[in-house]
Amino acid sequence: MNPNPTLMQRFLNGSLVLQIVIGIIAGIFVASVFPSTAQSLSFLGALFVGALKAVAPILVFILVASSIANQRKGANTNLKPIIHLYLIGTFLAASTAVIISYFFPTTLVLSATDIQATPPEGIVEVLNTLLFKIIDNPINALVTGNFIGILTWAAGLGFALHHANQTTKIVLNDISNGVTKIVHLVIRFAPFGIFGLVTSTFADTGFEALMGYSHLLVVLLGCMFFIALVVNPAIVYVKTQTNPYPLVFKCLRESGVTAFFTRSSAANIPVNMTLCEELDLHKDTYSVSIPLGATINMAGASITITVLTLAAVHTLGIQFDIATAILLSVVAAVSACGASGVAGGSLLLIPLACSLFGVPNEVAMQVVAIGFIIGVVQDSAETALNSSTDVIFTAAACMASDNPEIVEDDVTPVGEYMTDKA
Template sequence: MRSILHRWNQVSLVKQIIIGLIVGIILAVTIPDAAKPAAILGTLFVGALKAIAPVLVLFLVMSAIAQHKSGQKTNMKAIIGLYLSGTFLAGLTAVIASFLFPVSLTLAEGADDLTPPGGVTEVLKTLLLNVVDNPVNAIVNANYIGILAWAILVGLALRNAADTTKTLVSNVSDAVSKIVGWVIKLAPFGILGLVFESITANGLGSLLDYGKLLAVLLGCMAFVALVVNPIMVYAMIRQNPYPLVFKCLRESGITAFFTRSSAANIPVNMKLCEDLGLDKDNYSVSIPLGATINMAGAAVTISVLTLAAVHTLGIEVDIPTAIILSVLSAVSACGASGVAGGSLLLIPLACSLFGISNEVAMQVVGVGFIIGVLQDSFETALNSSTDALFTASAEFKEWRKEGKKIDIHRAG
């Protein structure tokens, strides 16, 4: 047994995850009833990641701020610029694709019991209220905007504290990071359970009627991941961006695809940034912030489904209105995590731009839930992997200016 464990530990985590994925598919296809207990592995894995992520963010950010020296450079302005630009360009890509490949919907019921936000003001209000949320409540509910705000404030308050206090906070941060490492080592078994549960519970038959919509939706996300993002990365690092792009998709995107939770993927992105040799003071803030405002996938979802409703109803759309939709989808997407239901519940807000009634818009949301098995998985994979990608790009730009070697393959 010890020999088997030794050999298993010598296999890279990505290969381990692929093995777990394949085993999960085989079990779901061949012996779904007998292997039903395997589903608990996925639930436990996601639960562990979601449980540790808020504590990790709190102590990492507190430690980074408390020990930050005056005059020390950070890349946060560049990272936030990439986050906002990437989200807007994703929305614009989706708008252009929806004009090139218009989709009509068979509207679905099933979202009547949900309440969408009344406007952009309400979305931004929710976001601001999350900032001043009770700190304990923010941790319990995984409100990362609130956690970030309190962690920064406490970190600033500790700037003049005794070195022993700062060391204690740093030691707790390191301990939580180690626990995260232990949880991530269980990813192959968690992925096995998630794949098994997804295939046995949902199947793919219900998605066939929405093939063209899915093709446009997922095609946009793939285009953003493989064309738009690499162009932005190249503009920062001035070298072939694809090794870094593929590394982030492989080591962050795969896990996010199956967990379908940006919050659960925060520890995975933290570990990836550490493996890339990035500055902990930067990524300890940028990664949880990205899980809140870097929402390229959500912008794509909002734009594509909104314009599908527009085409279904035969509404004419001019270029200025299309550009406004791109901006609206980007702003709404940045507030998606603060709204129950995520990006789908922001579709009625975008539909209101074209005078589409709330009743019809909620039927479009119903369609979104039907295709959510794939839509949400791809959306989360794009959102979360881009957090690590843009964080690394901003720091690699500084490395390039300083003449330091950019070793994208550092972590294997």
């Protein structure tokens, strides 16, 4: 070991979480004291998010194809229970949002607004969009970041190469390892990127514009915190019968914080891959479940759709029964899963949910406008919940499996990690 490490070596070997915290504090300070300088530093955040978005499609495509091609015959990738957890978690998030919105109703001050966006007209359109994303050209899917299409082509290539000769599989695995190292290098510069993101966000918006919608934000964030700290741990406990909080807090700290500032589940895929590797989960499992989770595991999005829809309903004084509330939970969950790639994210699905209650589209679009105003906090918290939950449920399913292939023999399994920390 070098007794006199250079500054770069100290940076690369230091605690990434601590460095991110320092970046956040420094960003707030610069934005508050030197707002004019903050604008010139915003390129750091854009550069970091751009780098993550650039490597994520390649990483997912190569890693998924390599994992499937090199999978040992008879090995259990444990994906089915993970998908079940994704769907259950998304539905419970929507149901929780219904209950909290019922006891803490939100009314909004609506006015005429102009939004240049076209929401989907129904579930059929959402599913139609999903199907066309599946059959997208692979090059176009990589260029546009269509992760549903990327997953489809990567899985197809992986199965096609599953019976290839060993040399081909070794080459594919080496390429996968090379891309992973590039991703690790990008992630090491997260403190600088998050510093730029925090600086530009505080300099541009601050919190003045959010104060008028404080009640709506409290309800939204309250739902997300409840899911993150109560519902998700309960699901993990039922699945694993162990103390869930060491895993939950680790995922929130190392995945949720980064996702909060990047505001992109796709950009956070490399971060989650690294965290799964640190938790010693089997690569055959997380190389598929993490990009899949970034597509269909949308607890935060279902909360946003539900809370803002019921805010419109309460504002107009519309009464609804429990059956309609349950239907709203189902629609919010399905819409969030099936249309994660729609421009504008979860907000443009609000008119679809509002149609269940007969809310005029003009009113629904005004609610969408309010969503964009509070988006600096809402979208960040939503992404943090979505992305961190991908790792939580993947780890929980791995822990619950009795299959010894789930973890490597020469590393500490995630179950032992949680036992030691509990």
